[in-house]
Amino acid sequence: MFPDDLYQPGRKIAGYSAILLPLTKTAAPDWAGFEAHVARTFDAGLAPAINMDTGYANLIDSATKTEALERTREIADGREYVSGAYVGDQPHSSFDEAAYRTEMELIQSFGSTPVIFQSYGLTTGSDADIVQRYQQLSQYCEKFVAFELGTMFAPFGKIYSLDVYKELIQIPQCLGAKHSSLSRELEWERLRLRNQTREEFRVFTGNDLAIDMVMYGSDYLLGLSTFAPDLFAKRDKFWETSNPQFFELNDTLQYLGHLAFRVPVPAYKHNAAQFLKLRGWIETDETYPGSPTRPESDLFILQEILDRLERWM
Incomplete structure (x- = not known):
């Protein structure tokens, strides 16, 4: 079904930006670069998302996660x-x-809201099993964000049925859910269901290949926005004020997304480090050991995109 019924010009967009964990030449966290990037994301008007896939959540240890939370607080x-x-x-x-409860309580102790990553144990079994697990977890927090993740991002990911999604919407503590299937149609289905069920529930697009989903009522929680939180915020303001520059800026940011989120998708984090280094925002373009890399030839294309974006900086 065409999404004409969902189109929402002039809407204020809520932007959440996954923060890249930059690294030194010795592959240690570059905490000065991290803090500066968190600060510029806040200053742009976006909400930082810490210890997400963009921050190597599946690779870093507990001490690093805790330090990231301390510094962000x-x-x-x-x-x-x-x-x-x-x-x-x-x-x-x-x-x-028990492990989820420990993670959620740690996050809340720093004044943050948990985004519940999927795991094999969370997503196996029947729809009723999955819903019950989220209901169990909801008792450990005032609010949380759910997360559907396609297997192109992580092997433990799962895209839920609409029946599961409807039940998630009705959990009072669940303020929204990030949807990362890279499918417009699946996300449109969720937006229609949200509109019929609980209007304040936020559908956070995780579709880095279709960042214009914000035109149809999605908010966002993206890894792509870590490349340019300032320009995502400017794009969002253009949409809110019905400024036609929204479309050209969105197109250029989408060009960046199509380059960075090609197969293998997790290598986008290396592109993010390359791009942020080109902007002079971090010292190295190292990516975390064990995370896939991009060729050095990407630098030429990233610089060309950066040159195109210069007019809005």
Whole structure:
């Protein structure tokens, strides 16, 4: 079905931006670069998302996650930010409620809202099983963000049925859900269901290949926005004020998205480091050990995109 019924010009967009964890030449966290990037994301008017896939949540240790939360809390000074609650497991693992509770309570102790990453244990079983697990987790927090993740991003990901999604919408503590299927039609279905069920529930697009989903009522929680939180915020303002520059700026940012989110998709984090280094915002373009890399030839294309974006900076 065409999405004409969803089109919402002039809407104020809520933007959440996954923060890249930059690295030094020795592959240690570049905390100065991290803090500066968190600050510029806040200053742009976006809510930082800490310890997400963009921050190597599946690779970093607990001490690094905790330090990222500590440093972000100081910069936030009461402003909203969200953080990934990641529980690593293996295929056929059982649901580890205790591990999720530990992650969620840690995140909340720093004044942040948990984004509940999927795991094999969370997403196996029937629809009723999955819903019950989210209901169990909801008792450990005032609010949380759910997360559907396609397997192109992570092997433990799962895109839920609409029946599961409808039940998630009706959990009072669930303020929204990030949808990362890279499918417009699946996201449109969720937007229609949201509009019929609970209007304040936020559908956070995670479709880095269709960032114009904000035109149809989606908000966003994106890895792509870490490349340019300033320009995403400007694009959002153009939409809110019905400024036609929205379309050209969105097109150029989408060009960046199509380059960065090609196969293998997780290598977008290396492109992010390359782009942020080109902008002079971080010192190296190192990516975390174990994360896939991009060729050095990408730098030429990234610079060309940066040159196109210069007019809006």
